[in-house]
Amino acid sequence: MRTKSMLGSMVMWICGRHSPRLLTVEEGGKWRKAVDGRTVVAVSSLGQDMKDSEVLLTGRVHKYQGKSNKLGFLVLREKGYSDPKSAIKGTTQQVEIYVRKVFCISKALTQLLLDVDAASQKEEDEQDASGERRTPHVSLDTRLNNRVLDLRTPANQAIFRVRSHIENFFRQYLLALEFDSIHTPKLLARKINGGASVFCLDYIGKDASLAQSAQLHKQMAISSGFTKVFDIGTYFRSERSSTNRHLTEFVTLNVEMELKYHYNEVMDLVDGLFADIFMQVNQSCANQLDAIAKQYPFEPLKFLPNTLRISFERGVQMHE
Incomplete structure (x- = not known):
């Protein structure tokens, strides 16, 4: 065992960054079977007291990086935050999760009208030393016209x-x-x-x-x-x-x-x-x-x- 505490398995519910959609009958049946009898647990609440238990996590995909067909990295955002409460000091921590199943409830559009990362930038961060823009500036009209996305910053x-x-x-x-x-x-x-x-x-x-x-x-x-x-x-x-x-x-x-x-x-x-x-x-x-x-x-x-x-x-x- 590489860590001090380990969760038996996890069912993860992932939302995209756009409006949700209804599940089909087949998808809904699989989803209900996966989550039946389980309690949703906040990522920040995971601890040693949940050792060897099965948990259900929900969140929005903040970032995704696919390494191969069998390996990928997800950064989940919970209540507008993706940073841990304390700094990560190593590759293994108090809790390690074995992912048993992942559901994507809602996929994002290929090109969103407003990017959360861009909308989170400070004005000075949008420009380099020469004054050239590094990231696109998000205008107030764009923010208000896409308020659901803007409120996720x-x-x-x-x-x-x-x-x-x-x-x-x-x-x-x-x-x-x-x-x-x-x-x-x-x-x-x-x-x-x-x-x-x-x-x-x-x-x-x-x-x-x-x-x-x-x-x-x-x-x-x-x-x-x-x-x-x-x-x-x-x-x-x-x-x-x-x-x-x-x-x-x-x-x-x-x-x-x-x-x-x-x-x-x-x-x-x-x-x-x-x-x-x-x-x-x-x-x-x-x-x-x-x-x-x-x-x-x-x-x-x-x-x-x-x-x-x-x-x-x-x-x-x-x-x-």
Whole structure:
């Protein structure tokens, strides 16, 4: 035995890099026979506790290199990643797998409209020292027109996961402070006062609009006796400006609360909330941040545990 632990055999389910297709009756029968009674195991979860067992792995083919009719190498991508959690230090590791059967559920097109490797490149990596392009540049239009493929890049996968974590950190922090989660309507009567332009639409013969914020309904909740509420939702504004600060559709994290003593209570809440989110992002999303930085380099997030506070008078003096 060459390794410390060895799996008896493996059935591998492989997906191509394009849209899936349905199995034929014959293929489906073979597939069900191969996977019946087996549990899908993540590649990152393989360990010595599975010694001499039969496992079912699934993944997408990131790279394939055929050496001969009987020998080939596959690199599987799982959840947008193909790199192992720890560096490989030798040709044999803690786990060795004997492949018993391989199923290709969906084959990729001969020429994809968007290559995942090309879409994962940094702008500076696409050019050599003389400025000549080494890899084809993937335009934003190409990415958006092939969004399913574009979302398979490690950076995009990581961005969505960081967003998911931030939403969870926001929610958990406020729930711990006894805030109530509410869901405000997104379809409103057209004549709603607000400072932004709204999208108007027909609601079964009546005028209506898409919500531009949760402000009115949060205030209604507070006036109804809910002392502390928050809302996470999508809102719409008919903004004609073409900048990254004028979005027509966006997700907001809203908070509304009663003030017991002083307006400083709002600063205390926001200060603690942001510090907690920043700290947890740095601690819990290190792998995702690293994946994003490889394609979109950025400086590590730095912040003070307690935000500096100055009086208005002091601020005016500093400005002068």
